[in-house]
Each structure stands twice: as structure tokens, then as C-alpha cells.
Amino acid sequence: MPYQEEFLLRAYRSMRTIREFEERCIAEFMGGNVPGFVHASNGQEAIAVAACIDLSDSDIIGSTHRGHGHCIAKGCDIGGMMKEIMGRSTGLCKGKGGSMHIADIDKGMLGANAIVGGGPPLVNGAALASKTLGTKNVAISFNGDGSANQGTAMEAMNMAVVLQLPHVFIYENNGYAEGTAANYGLGCDSLTDRNAGFGMPAECVDGNDFFATYEAIKVATQRARDGGGPTSIEAKCVRFDGHFIGDPQLYRGKDEVKNARKNQDCLKIFRDRVIKEGWLKAAAMNAIDKEIKAEIEQAVADGLAAPHPDPATDLMSDVYCSY
Amino acid sequence: MTNNSNNAQVTGKTSIKTYRDAINDAIREEMRRDPTVIVLGEEVSGGAGCDGEDDAYGGVFGVTKGLMPEFGRERVIDTPISEAAIIGAAAGAANNGLRPIAELMFFDFIGVSFDQIFNQAAKFRYMFGGKSKTPMVIRGTVGGGWRAGAQHSSMLHSIVTHIAGLKVVMPSNAYDAKGLMVQAIRDDDPVIFLEHKVMYDNECEVPDEQYAIPFGEAAFPRQGKDVTIVAISNMVTHAIAAADLLAQEGISCDVIDPRTVSPMDDEAILESVEVTGRLVVVDEGNPRCGLASDIAGIVAEKGFHSLRAPIRTVTAPHTPVPFAPELEDAYLPNVDKVLAAVREVLGA
Ligand SMILES: Cc1ncc(C[n+]2csc(CCOP(=O)(O)OP(=O)(O)O)c2C)c(N)n1
Ligand SMILES: [Mg+2]
Numbered sequence: 001m002p003y004q005e006e007f008l009l010r011a012y013r014s015m016r017t018i019r020e021f022e023e024r025c026i027a028e029f030m031g032g033n034v035p036g037f038v039h040a041s042n043g044q045e046a047i048a049v050a051a052c053i054d055l056s057d058s059d060i061i062g063s064t065h066r067g068h069g070h071c072i073a074k075g076c077d078i079g080g081m082m083k084e085i086m087g088r089s090t091g092l093c094k095g096k097g098g099s100m101h102i103a104d105i106d107k108g109m110l111g112a113n114a115i116v117g118g119g120p121p122l123v124n125g126a127a128l129a130s131k132t133l134g135t136k137n138v139a140i141s142f143n144g145d146g147s148a149n150q151g152t153a154m155e156a157m158n159m160a161v162v163l164q165l166p167h168v169f170i171y172e173n174n175g176y177a178e179g180t181a182a183n184y185g186l187g188c189d190s191l192t193d194r195n196a197g198f199g200m201p202a203e204c205v206d207g208n209d210f211f212a213t214y215e216a217i218k219v220a221t222q223r224a225r226d227g228g229g230p231t232s233i234e235a236k237c238v239r240f241d242g243h244f245i246g247d248p249q250l251y252r253g254k255d256e257v258k259n260a261r262k263n264q265d266c267l268k269i270f271r272d273r274v275i276k277e278g279w280l281k282a283a284a285m286n287a288i289d290k291e292i293k294a295e296i297e298q299a300v301a302d303g304l305a306a307p308h309p310d311p312a313t314d315l316m317s318d319v320y321c322s323y
Numbered sequence: 324m325t326n327n328s329n330n331a332q333v334t335g336k337t338s339i340k341t342y343r344d345a346i347n348d349a350i351r352e353e354m355r356r357d358p359t360v361i362v363l364g365e366e367v368s369g370g371a372g373c374d375g376e377d378d379a380y381g382g383v384f385g386v387t388k389g390l391m392p393e394f395g396r397e398r399v400i401d402t403p404i405s406e407a408a409i410i411g412a413a414a415g416a417a418n419n420g421l422r423p424i425a426e427l428m429f430f431d432f433i434g435v436s437f438d439q440i441f442n443q444a445a446k447f448r449y450m451f452g453g454k455s456k457t458p459m460v461i462r463g464t465v466g467g468g469w470r471a472g473a474q475h476s477s478m479l480h481s482i483v484t485h486i487a488g489l490k491v492v493m494p495s496n497a498y499d500a501k502g503l504m505v506q507a508i509r510d511d512d513p514v515i516f517l518e519h520k521v522m523y524d525n526e527c528e529v530p531d532e533q534y535a536i537p538f539g540e541a542a543f544p545r546q547g548k549d550v551t552i553v554a555i556s557n558m559v560t561h562a563i564a565a566a567d568l569l570a571q572e573g574i575s576c577d578v579i580d581p582r583t584v585s586p587m588d589d590e591a592i593l594e595s596v597e598v599t600g601r602l603v604v605v606d607e608g609n610p611r612c613g614l615a616s617d618i619a620g621i622v623a624e625k626g627f628h629s630l631r632a633p634i635r636t637v638t639a640p641h642t643p644v645p646f647a648p649e650l651e652d653a654y655l656p657n658v659d660k661v662l663a664a665v666r667e668v669l670g671a
Contacts, residue, residue, distance in 0.1 A: 100475070117435065
């Protein structure tokens, strides 16, 4: 068996946690318990987990507006995340950040980012620190297909090549940037070919296939740790819900989502594969499903019971002035 | 709702319109009138290259909805997520015969495009000895109240107001939004047009016909003699509410809405303070180097002898915009804060 049972269970647990967390976020948002804008990552779980499963807390990731899955895969506490998304004072950022700004520096999670293309230059910095200090840590930026068209992303890729930084650029190509087709924005059919033009190894994988994605990223992170510089990995995937929760998604084809949920569900594909190969038993995964349901239920209950920030003390804290 | 802009000389047919639709009307009519007017930005139509419906968004706030079906994708252009290239293309096209309306969606995204705005578009006319004109509009939504967090809720109007060469427009109601957008499109300088995101559904009476409101002319939504309240954008809503409450106590407030902060109608403010001797400025921006401190500075410099009490400003604190509703509510100026400031300058 090419993978340890413990590894497979861990991967499945992490993916299932993200799925359950996101679906519950959608329900809680609809129920009025989550303020603001929320971008859910259900459907894209395999990529986050494939990228983060072998990382330690001192490896760094930078995320996007669609960042819950990256946080969970990197080991952020789901209770603290739920509280943050609900705007509570015991959330990961004391309720000051919200869904689009969750960060957990202790876990090597540099932050979700509400500015498209805001992340990759920062992740270059984390990679530069690793290279300069000789820590062998790897830095991974998660990017959307649409963000590839931002100057900051292109500058960061070029600089990572020039300085041979230990930075793995992961592009989650879910086919859309808001309501614009990925290929329309890219102006071509292959982001991977375009990124290869920067002078780094670039590979395109099926992001619905955990194993294919994992293997490609593993090679890239090892190369980065060994001083071999950056890599671009484009993972094709499907966004199961709207750009933001509540998006009417008029731009999507009829039955597109229904079919994707049926045929391109990374969790189903994982389950089918490990059962077919005889690597895991369905019962073991079902037991995990049950545990996670309870964990998320608890996270929501704790979130709803958590204290709200107090403007008298919290508005003017974490800032250097009092005016 | 009534028209907050008392300068309104409404003749001809009018309709009750939202702030959103008033801006849409202005753009649509100018596009019909002038084939050089184009719209570009992310999701200004939406659905580009997709299997589903065209014009799926019409801008994420629906302001440009319906323009693409009428004018086509050649004139209503969905762009990649590349703000520097969007603004640069608008500025370059403006130098070459078009009148582009570029949308930044959330004005916070000015960050990635700023060089094209302040070093390029803003400077051409003066730096090239008056030989170049840059008739472009940059639209963006500003402000808090949506729980949208630190990177989607900024005001940033003071930053662009600081830059020579840019005109800055901040309508507080649908009537002004339409007339100011028409002027912005017809204007030969780059105009920053800032729409407050909590106002899109606000309605008032709007003429059906096209009209332009000149820049640098304040509106006077309430007239009074005891205290001058200068407010801008959504803060005008709070200033009017405060003035109406104070009127019940016999305190009369002169509410001034400059409507454009670059150029700004300094005269209107100074004339009012000459009568009232008391000034409160309400601004959602940060307190330092901001619009409120700027207006206070103008009055301190040019209207000092009229003042009978220290000027009070009501602004957001010097922090990024917090996410949690309790914190964001405490962060934003509101009616109570305006009332307290007015009472303070009255010594009440
Ligand atoms: C600088 C900037 N421009 C525009 C936006 C608005 N916006 C938020 S997400 C998004 C689409 C991003 O698409 P993609 O990178 O493919 O990520 P996905 O949403 O598909 O995960 C846009 C245009 C933004 N947040 N920041
Ligand atoms: Mg995408």
C-alpha cells in the first residue's frame, strides 16, 4: 500500500472537516448568524489538504478570500475559526478580521486575503526569510485562476524565479473568477503554459483527485526545500457554490453544479478510490463523518455562545494610538 | 423620501429612483448621446466566456446592469482582475479620444492601481503644459456598514482629494448622483466618483431628463442659523437626521453637503459659519490628514473671526475598519455622535 493508513485517515478527516465546515457556514450565513461576505471552498477541499498535509507549523501558507479550507488544512482551530467568522471576541483574530481575514500566525497561516493577488508577494517574503535564515521551511501561496492576472502575482512569480525562492504557487483553477470564465480572464487555455514562461517548473493536475494533486505538490515542496526554487501547480477544480454565499450564479450553465457535485466531488472520488484499492474501509470513514458532524455542531454552538467584542475595550486595542 | 438637495430645480417629468438606478440612468443616457463613452472593469456586465446568462451581475452592486445588452461588449468591457491595467487603459484611452468610465468595484482596490491614477492620469494635463486631456471617470464603492471587513470598507477619499489633478465627487442622494455622474462623464479631467455602498437603495425624486450638476457647488439640505454641519456622502444622512431632531428642540442647523470635495465649495461653508459661528464636520474617514480636519483647517484659517466656539469633527477613529458588527457600529459616525458634537459646540 503506497500510503500509510494513518495518512489516508488524516487526509480524509481534513477534507471532510472542510466540507462540513463550509456547508455549515453557508447554513449559518443564511440563518443570519454570520455577517459580511463569505466565500466558501466546498468542492475544492482536496487541493488544500494535499498541499498542507505534510507541512509543519513553521512552513508558511498564504491564502485568499476563499480561505477556510486552507486554514483547516493547515491546522487552525475550527472553534476559533467559527467564532471569527461570527465576529466574536474569542475568534482567531478577536472578531476584527472575519472570514476574509482569518490568520493564525502560530500555525504558519499568514492570512486569508480580501485583495486578489495580495498574497503571493507576501509569501515570497516568507520564502525569502526561509532562504536567508536557512530554515528549509517551504512557503505556499494559494491563488485563484483570476488572481493570476493581477500584476502582483506576476511580479511575485518573476521574483521568486530570480531569487530562487522556496515558494510553491498553487493555482486553484475553479473555472471562474466571480462571474467571469477563467479562460476569458486568462486570455488562453493554459495557465500552466503561461506560468512556465516565467522560467519555473509548471504542472497542471486534476484538483479533484487528491492523490494526483498530492504527488505533484510533494515534488514541488521537496524541490523548494532543496534549494531548487519555485514551482507553479495549477489544480483544476470545481466551486460547488456561488462566488460568495448568496450569489445567484446566473452565469453558470444549467445543471453544471448538479453534475459536478455528482461526478467531480473530490471527497467521493477519494472514498471510491481508497475503497476500491482496499486501502481504507468505508466504516472507518463513516465513523469520521460522524465525529466531524459532532465537532462542527460543537463549533457552531460554541460560536453562538461566545462573547461579542466590547467596543469600549476592543475598538481601540491592537493600535498604536488612542484617537 | 424627499430630495435632500435643495438646489434641485426640478422641472419636467420626475420619477422616484434609487441611487443605483440614478447612476445607471446617467451613464446610459451619456452612452446614447456620445459614442466615445465606454465602461470597463471587473464584472461590469458579468458572465464573460460563461455558459449561463450574459450581464449576470451588471457590476457587483448592479449599477451597470443592462448597459451591455444595449451597447454590446465593445463598449461595456469585462476585464481580467488587473486594476493597474484597467486604470491605465482608461487613462490612455482618454488621451486618445474616448471617455472611459473605469470601475474599481470596491474603492479599496485602488491600491493595486494607484500609480496609474496619481502619477499618470492625475498629472498629464499640467505636466504636459495643458496639451493633454484625460476625460475619464473612476467609479468605486466606499465605506463601512456592510460588515465587509478591513479591506472592503475603507473611505480613502482624503487620499485622492490630496492629489492635484483629480476631481473627487461623493454624492449623498440619487438626485445628485445622476447630475454629478453626467458632469463627471462630460468633464475633461479625471474624476473619482465615490458611491457609498449603504446608499444604493436610497430613493428620491429624480428628473427623467439628463442634467449636469457643476462641480464645486454645495447643496443645502437643511437651512439654519445656530450651527453649521458639514457632511459628505452617507454622513449627510446622519447630519440631516440630527438636524431634524435638534429642530424639535428649537436648535436650527445649517447642513451643508459639498457634494464634490475636489473642487470644494469653501465659500458656502465660510458664509454659513459667518452666520452660525459654530461648526461641526462629519466625515467617515480617519481623523488625521482627512477631509474633516481639512475643512476645520480652512475655517480656522479663513473664518476664525466668525467662530464663537471651537470646531468639532466627528470621524472614524484611527484604525482599520473592524469586522464584528458591534465594533464596526462603534467605529462609524452616527446620529448620536453628531448630536453630541452639536451640543458641545453650543455649550449645551
Ligand atoms: C484587487 C481586487 N480586485 C478585485 C476583487 C474582487 N474579487 C474578489 S474575489 C474575485 C475573483 C477571484 O477569482 P479567482 O482568483 O479565480 O478566485 P476564486 O474566487 O475563484 O476562488 C474578485 C474579482 C478583490 N477582492 N481584490
Ligand atoms: Mg477562480
